[in-house]
Amino acid sequence: MKYKSQQVAYWFFALCMLLFALQIVYGFIMGFARIGMDGLHDWIPFNTARAVHTNLLVVWLLTGFMGAAYYIIPEEAQRELVSVKLAYVQLISLAVVGVAAITGYHFNIWEGRKFLEIPRELDYLVVVNVLLFLGIILATLFKGKRQTTTALVMTMGLVFAALLYLPGMIWFDSQVTDSFFRWWVVHLWVEGVWELIMGGILAFLLIKLTGVDREVIEKWLYVIVGLTFLSGILGTGHHYYYIGVNKIWLVVGGVFSALEPLAFLAMALFAVYMYRKGEKNHPNKIALFWTIGAAIVSFIGAGLLGFAHTLPQTNLYTHGTLVTAMHGHYAFWGAYVMIVLAIISYAMPNITGRKRHDKTNGHLAFWLSNIGMLGMVVALGVAGVVQVYLERRLSMDFMIAQEEVKIHFVVMLLCATMFATGIGIYIYEFIKYGRPTNEALSKKEETVLVS
Amino acid sequence: MLSKSQARTFFLGGTLVTFLIFIGLTIYSMAPSNDQSNHQNITEQVIKGKHIWETNNCMGCHAIMGEGGYYAPELTKVIDRRGAPLVKAILQSPIPWAPNGRKMVAYEMSDEDAEAMIEYLKWIGEIDLNGFDRIVSPLAKDKLKD
Numbered sequence: 001m002k003y004k005s006q007q008v009a010y011w012f013f014a015l016c017m018l019l020f021a022l023q024i025v026y027g028f029i030m031g032f033a034r035i036g037m038d039g040l041h042d043w044i045p046f047n048t049a050r051a052v053h054t055n056l057l058v059v060w061l062l063t064g065f066m067g068a069a070y071y072i073i074p075e076e077a078q079r080e081l082v083s084v085k086l087a088y089v090q091l092i093s094l095a096v097v098g099v100a101a102i103t104g105y106h107f108n109i110w111e112g113r114k115f116l117e118i119p120r121e122l123d124y125l126v127v128v129n130v131l132l133f134l135g136i137i138l139a140t141l142f143k144g145k146r147q148t149t150t151a152l153v154m155t156m157g158l159v160f161a162a163l164l165y166l167p168g169m170i171w172f173d174s175q176v177t178d179s180f181f182r183w184w185v186v187h188l189w190v191e192g193v194w195e196l197i198m199g200g201i202l203a204f205l206l207i208k209l210t211g212v213d214r215e216v217i218e219k220w221l222y223v224i225v226g227l228t229f230l231s232g233i234l235g236t237g238h239h240y241y242y243i244g245v246n247k248i249w250l251v252v253g254g255v256f257s258a259l260e261p262l263a264f265l266a267m268a269l270f271a272v273y274m275y276r277k278g279e280k281n282h283p284n285k286i287a288l289f290w291t292i293g294a295a296i297v298s299f300i301g302a303g304l305l306g307f308a309h310t311l312p313q314t315n316l317y318t319h320g321t322l323v324t325a326m327h328g329h330y331a332f333w334g335a336y337v338m339i340v341l342a343i344i345s346y347a348m349p350n351i352t353g354r355k356r357h358d359k360t361n362g363h364l365a366f367w368l369s370n371i372g373m374l375g376m377v378v379a380l381g382v383a384g385v386v387q388v389y390l391e392r393r394l395s396m397d398f399m400i401a402q403e404e405v406k407i408h409f410v411v412m413l414l415c416a417t418m419f420a421t422g423i424g425i426y427i428y429e430f431i432k433y434g435r436p437t438n439e440a441l442s443k444k445e446e447t448v449l450v451s
Numbered sequence: 452m453l454s455k456s457q458a459r460t461f462f463l464g465g466t467l468v469t470f471l472i473f474i475g476l477t478i479y480s481m482a483p484s485n486d487q488s489n490h491q492n493i494t495e496q497v498i499k500g501k502h503i504w505e506t507n508n509c510m511g512c513h514a515i516m517g518e519g520g521y522y523a524p525e526l527t528k529v530i531d532r533r534g535a536p537l538v539k540a541i542l543q544s545p546i547p548w549a550p551n552g553r554k555m556v557a558y559e560m561s562d563e564d565a566e567a568m569i570e571y572l573k574w575i576g577e578i579d580l581n582g583f584d585r586i587v588s589p590l591a592k593d594k595l596k597d
Binding site: 030033034036038041045046047048050051105108110111112113114117149173174175176177178179180215218219220222223225226227229230233234236237240241242243244245246247248249250252256316317319320321322324325387391392393394395396397398399400402403 | 453454455458459461462465466469470472473476477479480481485487488490493497498501504505506507508509510511512514515516517518519520521522523524525547550551552553554556571575578579580581582583586587588589
């Protein structure tokens with residue numbers, strides 16, 4: 001860690017760990033409800049658990065992105081953050097808004113629009129919070145000694161993410177128009193601008209971990225985010241096939257969705273190639289595992305599994321089934337969760353000054369959570385395909401088909417236990433690192449061994 | 452080999468062009484002549500129904516037009532399939548409706564609210580969903596019969 005203000009990132013990461021743990025708890029509540037064990041129904045019915053589970057994901061990932069920005073931007077801009085105090089104000093207000101929203105869901109206070117359940121009043125607070133965050137980041141960047149491509153791409157992602165929140169706040173009388181613009185937020189976030197943020201973090205980590213020349217990495221960063229937007233913007237069409245808008249989206253969405261895996265393929269190839277090309281033997285192997293892992297798993301989860309059900313002919317049957325849940329879990333895990341865990345793994349030794357990065361626990365956390373998640377995705381995938389076949393090909397009643405796929409949720413819960421154990425170890429390691437220390441400053445960032 | 456500035460041009464150019472096309476297609480889709488949703492049939496009651504649908508987060512369990520949770524049945528043509536009286540009874544039930552043991556929240560809706568929900572669901576049922584409502588069973592009633 002070169003700059004004292006980078007310590008702010010630690011508290012963002014700590015909030016991430018807390019919210020992530022809570023997200024997993026609500027996931028279990030839903031999993032158990034699906035196998036008929038819904039003893040919590042009176043206090044936490046399924047729709048509450050679901051809203052909490054998905055919204056916590058969004059909030060903790062955004063918290064992670066913000067933490068990553070507070071860590072990366074000072075180093076890229078080569079100066080301290082313009083205001084550390086305001087960054088803490090922003091962190092606390094973010095936590096307050098998040099907690100208020102999540103608590104409200106338990107009292108039927110929400111705006112039930114999948115993924116955007118936060119009630120309108122709190123939306124305005126979110127906007128103020130994000131403006132404050134962007135103010136700090138942009139001011140630091142432009143007052144900085146240099147504006148690198150990595151920093152610019154990441155910041156651009158954060159600015160667009162904020163702008164794209166706005167279409168979700170317009171009120172429409174028609175459910176169709178409502179859904180249409182809701183996807184402007186949800187799709188253009190996760191299959192668009194968030195990938196800029198991910199690309200920025202990935203580029204930063206690859207520069208640090210592999211030692212490959214910045215110019216080479218940043219050139220490919222442009223190509224990858226270029227491919228992302230080229231396919232992803234019009235790929236929004238795959239959400240418009242069957243929601244009551246024009247048929248033109250069947251063609252546009254179909255063609256551009258089919259191109260979407262290209263961006264992820266490029267990202268995976270790029271990460272692996274840079275790793276092989278790198279001459280630096282960086283001691284933080286755990287961070288490297290998560291970084292390369294993110295690039296590869298995002299290609300499978302977001303790219304391939306996404307492609308598996310975005311062709312209109314397939315989506316006609318899979319639209320609104322567990323197949324979506326299958327793809328959603330692996331895509332979020334690979335593309336966003338793993339990259340946030342990668343930057344945390346990379347930053348922690350530098351922030352705290354403790355080089356605990358090659359412990360068995362770290363590897364255990366990586367493998368247990370990855371194998372657990374893969375198992376969950378396979379269980380959801382099998383359940384989804386069976387559901388499609390029974391309900392949509394054989395006309396079986398929804399509830400009867402659900403009975404048939406119950407067993408897959410038992411398997412899913414077992415895998416989820418493995419996954420949660422992995423994440424538990426990751427969080428334990430996070431706590432063991434302890435608080436940020438000033439001694440970590442001015443030290444040479446990492447001992448670099450040239451192979 | 453591609454230079455860094457060419458790569459940047461590819462990124463900025465590609466983004467701009469696809470975004471403009473996206474805006475164009477959005478305007479095209481929203482044009483009244485391309486409406487598939489019977490927009491003129493959205494009454495005060497339908498709007499009220501939509502509001503109740505949202506403020507109770509029905510989408511957290513049910514799907515509508517294929518969107519939402521996957522815990523409870525798709526409600527796109529539910530009035531067609533199950534009839535308004537049954538739907539109304541479920542919405543007004545004081546005890547959780549629990550088909551096959553999977554519980555729904557007991558909303559105990561007033562007559563007025565339940566009627567608004569039914570009007571909303573009726574309007575949804577008339578939207579042209581590009582085949583989703585005709586081909587996918589059990590939404591497609593005619594297919595159920597053969």
